Amino acid sequence: MENLNPDSVAVRGAHFIGGTWVDDRAGLEVRRPSDNRAYGELPVADAALVDRAVQNAWHAFRYGDWARRPPRERARVLRRWADLVEADASTLAPLESVGSTRPIRDALAWDVPFTAEGIRFFAELADKLGGEVAATRSDSLGMTIAEPYGMIGAIAPWNFPLVMASWKIAPALAAGNAVVLKPSELTPFSVLRLAELAIAAGMPPGIFNVVQGTGHETGDALVRHPRIAKVTFTGSTRTGAAIMAACAECGTKPVTLELGGKSPQIVFADAPDIDRAARMVAGAIAGNAGQVCVAGSRLIVQRGVAERLVDGIAGAFAALKAGPTWHADTTLPPIIRPSDAARIDGVVQRTVQAGAQIVTGGRLLAAAGDGGYYAPTILTGVHADMEAVRDEIFGPVLTVQTFDDDDEALALADHPAYGLASGLHTADIGRALRFARRLEAGTVWINRYGRSNDFVIPTGGYKRSGIGKDLGRQAYEANLRFKSVLVDFALPD
Ligand code: NAD
Numbered sequence: 001m002e003n004l005n006p007d008s009v010a011v012r013g014a015h016f017i018g019g020t021w022v023d024d025r026a027g028l029e030v031r032r033p034s035d036n037r038a039y040g041e042l043p044v045a046d047a048a049l050v051d052r053a054v055q056n057a058w059h060a061f062r063y064g065d066w067a068r069r070p071p072r073e074r075a076r077v078l079r080r081w082a083d084l085v086e087a088d089a090s091t092l093a094p095l096e097s098v099g100s101t102r103p104i105r106d107a108l109a110w111d112v113p114f115t116a117e118g119i120r121f122f123a124e125l126a127d128k129l130g131g132e133v134a135a136t137r138s139d140s141l142g143m144t145i146a147e148p149y150g151m152i153g154a155i156a157p158w159n160f161p162l163v164m165a166s167w168k169i170a171p172a173l174a175a176g177n178a179v180v181l182k183p184s185e186l187t188p189f190s191v192l193r194l195a196e197l198a199i200a201a202g203m204p205p206g207i208f209n210v211v212q213g214t215g216h217e218t219g220d221a222l223v224r225h226p227r228i229a230k231v232t233f234t235g236s237t238r239t240g241a242a243i244m245a246a247c248a249e250c251g252t253k254p255v256t257l258e259l260g261g262k263s264p265q266i267v268f269a270d271a272p273d274i275d276r277a278a279r280m281v282a283g284a285i286a287g288n289a290g291q292v293c294v295a296g297s298r299l300i301v302q303r304g305v306a307e308r309l310v311d312g313i314a315g316a317f318a319a320l321k322a323g324p325t326w327h328a329d330t331t332l333p334p335i336i337r338p339s340d341a342a343r344i345d346g347v348v349q350r351t352v353q354a355g356a357q358i359v360t361g362g363r364l365l366a367a368a369g370d371g372g373y374y375a376p377t378i379l380t381g382v383h384a385d386m387e388a389v390r391d392e393i394f395g396p397v398l399t400v401q402t403f404d405d406d407d408e409a410l411a412l413a414d415h416p417a418y419g420l421a422s423g424l425h426t427a428d429i430g431r432a433l434r435f436a437r438r439l440e441a442g443t444v445w446i447n448r449y450g451r452s453n454d455f456v457i458p459t460g461g462y463k464r465s466g467i468g469k470d471l472g473r474q475a476y477e478a479n480l481r482f483k484s485v486l487v488d489f490a491l492p493d
Pocket residue numbers: 155156157158159164182183184185213214215216218219220223234235236237238239240242243257258259260261292293294392394420459460461465466470
């Protein structure tokens with residue numbers, strides 16, 4: 001595979017409302033994470049423009065036929081959309097890769113096809129899940145009818161711009177809603193192409209819209225808009241809490257929140273293959289340079305195998321190639337902004353000052369380019385109160401804690417705030433299933449770490465890692481509300 005020329009990727013900073021591009025006064029400069037070069041400008045939708053987008057979508061929802069179409073017809077549009085997304089990989093993947101932290105090889109092999117397949121998964125549910133008939137007295141018929149909310153406000157993060165947005169949009173649209181999406185202001189361009197392809201696939205104009213801008217202005221206006229019936233958000237726990245408060249203030253609006261994590265990877269001495277476990281642990285924290293919500297950032301390892309495992313992880317880190325996303329051989333992409341790389345380094349250095357030791361890494365990688373790059377880092381000699389163990393870093397930083405028995409492992413794995421994901425490696429199926437029951441996390445991976453391509457498995461957090469699920473039938477149903485209908489058909493005497 002050849003390197004990509006980043007300057008060949010042209011972007012247009014605009015909103016997408018009512019099936020067309022809407023140009024607007026530019027308010028923000030957008031930079032390429034790989035070299036920190038400004039390469040596009042972004043408008044910031046104010047409350048008036050958000051209102052225009054939402055009213056337009058409301059009109060399309062209320063007076064158009066999207067929600068009333070036979071579900072299989074909606075599904076057909078979504079399947080066509082997925083096909084167009086897949087066929088558009090040569091445009092979409094470079095757009096995604098240049099503007100984000102996604103290496104071009106991964107964007108082609110995973111982000112674009114995974115986005116398309118996710119759309120297909122939700123299309124398949126459109127006529128599979130609905131209401132039910134209730135067990136009432138025999139002279140009446142009670143039923144629940146599944147209906148779309150109407151208008152869904154979706155807010156997405158920057159770490160996997162296409163995939164994260166598709167997990168919000170696809171179930172909402174399949175269930176018959178209209179959507180107004182605000183992507184992250186750091187990675188705003190690729191979803192515009194997604195919106196354009198939706199129109200090409202036959203989605204009625206106004207059913208899927210994109211408004212651009214900052215969180216505190218555009219995002220807040222979207223969340224609070226009275227026509228937005230439900231909010232679905234992926235991002236940090238702090239922003240999730242602010243959105244939940246806004247939803248409460250403006251009328252107890254329901255909200256789905258996919259938030260941050262500090263996920264443990266537990267390795268027992270009887271792990272089937274310690275070298276394989278080392279490679280997995282390394283991949284689970286270094287993938288996308290640790291900028292993954294489910295990054296396995298806390299290694300909890302049984303004492304007898306700790307040294308061998310840590311050596312294996314350090315070896316896997318050493319084999320990574322830092323570089324811009326447009327290089328075909330890049331396996332360690334940049335940190336989203338140089339300021340975030342500096343923030344990551346700050347956490348590492350303060351944790352070292354508090355007594356931790358650096359096994360490898362612990363420094364910025366200046367030579368990799370003008371973006372912010374950070375060396376994959378292993379910290380030992382840590383305890384639960386240290387900043388690097390306690391806080392989500394969103395970078396390639398792994399802390400190591402050792403244990404002797406199962407109870408100790410479980411106590412270390414429990415995080416006071418987060419409960420997004422967890423992984424464990426053991427050959428003992430009984431122990432694996434005991435831990436699967438007892439770990440306080442929305443997902444438990446056993447002898448693996450990371451999502452599979454099984455869209456049917458939902459993802460979502462316990463505790464402050466979130467409310468509700470993305471993927472699975474749960475995500476589809478979260479875009480429906482249920483109306484109870486009771487028909488009395490007893491004839492008068
Ligand atoms: P962020 O919270 O800073 O921003 C996310 C989105 O919210 C952006 O579009 C932003 O503009 C918007 N926003 C910010 N303030 C807002 C406000 N007051 N009202 C409305 N919208 C607002 O998060 P980020 O830095 O983009 O993403 C990284 C975070 O996302 C990490 O914490 C990561 O763990 C989390 N994440 C979670 C999942 C999951 O599935 N649980 C997946 C990916 C990322």
